[in-house]
Amino acid sequence: MKLENNSKLNIKKSTLEKSSKIFIAGGTGLVGSAIIKNLLEKGYTNIVSNYHNRVPNNSKLDIQNSTLITNSVRYEKLDLLDSLMVEDFFASEKPEFVILAAAKVGGIVANNTYRADFIYENLAIQNNVIHNAYKYGVTKLLFLGSTCIYPKDAPQPMPEDCLLTSPLEYTNEPYAIAKIAGIKMCESYNIQYGTNFISVMPTNLYGPNDNFDLEKSHVLPALIRKIHCAKLLNEKKYDEVIKDLGLNSLDEAKQYLAKFGVDETSVEIWGTGKPRREFLYSEDMADACVFLLENRDFKDIVDSYISNSCTSNTNNKYTNTQITNTHINIGTGVDISIKELAELMKSIIGFGGELTFNTEKPDGTMVKLTDPSKLHSLGWKHKVELEDGIKTMYEWYLNSK
Numbered sequence: 351m352k353l354e355n356n357s358k359l360n361i362k363k364s365t366l367e368k369s370s371k372i373f374i375a376g377g378t379g380l381v382g383s384a385i386i387k388n389l390l391e392k393g394y395t396n397i398v399s400n401y402h403n404r405v406p407n408n409s410k411l412d413i414q415n416s417t418l419i420t421n422s423v424r425y426e427k428l429d430l431l432d433s434l435m436v437e438d439f440f441a442s443e444k445p446e447f448v449i450l451a452a453a454k455v456g457g458i459v460a461n462n463t464y465r466a467d468f469i470y471e472n473l474a475i476q477n478n479v480i481h482n483a484y485k486y487g488v489t490k491l492l493f494l495g496s497t498c499i500y501p502k503d504a505p506q507p508m509p510e511d512c513l514l515t516s517p518l519e520y521t522n523e524p525y526a527i528a529k530i531a532g533i534k535m536c537e538s539y540n541i542q543y544g545t546n547f548i549s550v551m552p553t554n555l556y557g558p559n560d561n562f563d564l565e566k567s568h569v570l571p572a573l574i575r576k577i578h579c580a581k582l583l584n585e586k587k588y589d590e591v592i593k594d595l596g597l598n599s600l601d602e603a604k605q606y607l608a609k610f611g612v613d614e615t616s617v618e619i620w621g622t623g624k625p626r627r628e629f630l631y632s633e634d635m636a637d638a639c640v641f642l643l644e645n646r647d648f649k650d651i652v653d654s655y656i657s658n659s660c661t662s663n664t665n666n667k668y669t670n671t672q673i674t675n676t677h678i679n680i681g682t683g684v685d686i687s688i689k690e691l692a693e694l695m696k697s698i699i700g701f702g703g704e705l706t707f708n709t710e711k712p713d714g715t716m717v718k719l720t721d722p723s724k725l726h727s728l729g730w731k732h733k734v735e736l737e738d739g740i741k742t743m744y745e746w747y748l749n750s751k
Contacts, residue, residue: 364490364546366447366644373445374399375430375479376452377423378406381494381552383559384636385449386423392640398443400428400452431471436478440486448483448491449639450476450532454525455496458714460566461522469524476532484545491547492643493536495677497628497720498554499526507683507721510551511675519715533677540648541673548648550639553681553720556739557632558746564610569688570629573619573695574744576612581701583607583614594751616704617696620711623689628681628719631739634732638680641730651676681720682732691736698740 366372372389376382377399383406389397399406406425428439430452454471461468476493483491500508501516513533518526536547560571567575575594582591588600597603604613611618652673686694692705722731734742 364447364647366490368393369396370394370446370489371396371398371443372447372449373443375448375450375475376400377425378404378559379451380555380557380560380632381453381635382449382451384557384632385451385639388633388636388640390422395422397423398445399423399425400430400439401425402427402429430475430478433474433478437482437485440482440488444486446489447643448479448488449643450479450491450493452479453494453529455568456561456566457568457572458521461525462520465524468522469528472525472528473531476528476535480532480535480539480547483547484539484543489546490643490647491536491545492639493532493547493549494639495529495533495549495551496553497551497679497681497718498522499529499551500718502715504718506717507719508679509721510677510679510724513675513677521714537673537676540676546648548642548646548651549677550642551677551679551720552635552638553628553630553679555630555632555635557743560632560743562747569627570691570740571743573617573692574699574740574747576607576610576617577692577695577699577701578744578747579607580612580614580617580703581699583612584701584703611706611708614703616706617692617701618706618708619688619692620708621688621713622709623692623705623707624687624716625713626685626687626717626719627691628683628685629691629736629739630681630732631734631736631742634682634734635680637733638725638730642678642728646728648676651678678725678728679720679722680725681722682736683720683722684736685717685719686736694737695740695744698737698744 372394374382374386374397377386378401382399386397386399426439429435452475454468480491480493497508500512502519503516504512514530533549536549539545540547554568556570561567562571562575564572564575579591579594582594591603592600595603595606597606607613696705
C-alpha cells in the first residue's frame with residue numbers, strides 16, 4: 351500500500367459503537383484482560399484479541415482454526431512479533447479500533463538482565479501493530495506506554511512534557527527507549543498520515559492476572575507472594591507452600607524462598623523502604639482507556655494546548671506548530687513508601703513475622719509520582735484506593751491457586 355502524506359492533521363471524528371470491532375492486542379495479560387472486562391461490562395459485543403504463550407481462562411478451543419472463545423470474546427492465535435502473521439491478521443479481520451496493550455514487561459532485575467529482549471520485542475510488537483493499523487485503515491488506536499519511562503530526575507509530580515528532558519533510568523533504559531519510540535511513532539503517523547492514534551502513560555499497575563514470578567514481577571505482586579509464602583511457613587502449612595511454588599519438597603521450597611529473603615519469621619525487602627511509588631488498580635486503568643477511546647480523539651488533545659503557539663497567517667494552524675508530548679498520564683496522583691506498602695500488605699495478608707530492609711541493595715529513584723491533571727481535566731479520575739485494591743488482588747491470588 352502506498353504511504354500517502356497528510357500533513358494537515360485532517361483527522362476525522364471517531365464514533366465507537368457497541369458493535370464496532372475492537373482488537374485488544376495482548377488480551378490475556380494484566381492490562382489487556384482488564385480492558386476486555388471493562389468493554390464487556392459496558393456492553394461492547396464485537397471484541398477480538400490474541401493469544402500466544404498464555405491461554406485465556408475458561409476458554410473453548412475451535413480445533414480447526416485455533417480460535418479460542420470465552421466470555422463472548424474471540425481469541426486468535428497470533429504472535430505479535432511475527433510481522434507477516436500480524437499483517438495477515440489485520441488484512442483478514444479489519445478491526446475498526448485497536449488497543450495495543452501487549453508488551454514485554456518486568457521488574458528491575460528482569461529489565462536489567464534481559465536488556466536486548468526488552469528493546470527488541472517491544473519495538474517489534476509496536477512496529478507491527480501500529481503500522482498495520484495505519485495500513486488497514488483503523489479508525490482509532492490506543493497505545494499504552496508507562497510512567498516508568500520518564501527521566502530519572504523528572505520533576506515531581508511528573509507532567510507529560512518532561513519526557514526526554516534528561517537521562518533515563520539505566521536499569522530500564524532499553525524498555526523506556528522502545529516505549530518512547532512507540533509514543534513518537536503514534537504522533538508521527540498522526541502528523542504525516544492523519545491517523546487517530548492516542549498514547550497513554552499508566553503509572554505502576556497491579557490487579558488480577560498480574561505476574562507473581564519472584565524473579566521477574568513488579569514490586570507489588572512480588573511482595574504479596576513473598577509475604578504470603580512466609581505466612582504459610584510460619585503457620586506450618588508446608589503442603590500449601592510447595593503447591594504455591596510448584597516444587598517437589600519442603601527443603602526445595604525453603605531453599606528457593608531463601609534466595610529472595612523469605613523464611614518463616616521474616617521477609618527481606620531491597621533498600622531502605624524509603625522510596626515512594628504510586629500504584630493504580632488495573633481496572634481503573636482499563637476504565638480510563640475505554641473512556642478515552644469513547645470520548646477523545648488525537649485532534650482534541652492537540653487542540654487543547656497548541657492554540658496559543660499557532661501562527662495566525664496560515665491556512666493550516668498545525669503547519670508551524672511543534673506537536674509533541676501528546677500522550678496522557680493515567681494515575682492517582684497519590685504515592686506511598688515501599689515500607690508503608692509492605693506494612694499494609696503484611697496486615698492484609700496476616701503475617702506475624704518481621705519485615706527487614708537490606709540497605710546494601712539500591713533504592714532506585716526516591717520519588718516517582720504522576721501528574722494526572724490532564725486526564726482529570728478531560729473528566730476522568732480513579733475510583734479504587736490502594737488498600738481496597740490490594741485486598742481484591744490478594745483474594746484473586748488465593749482463588750487462582
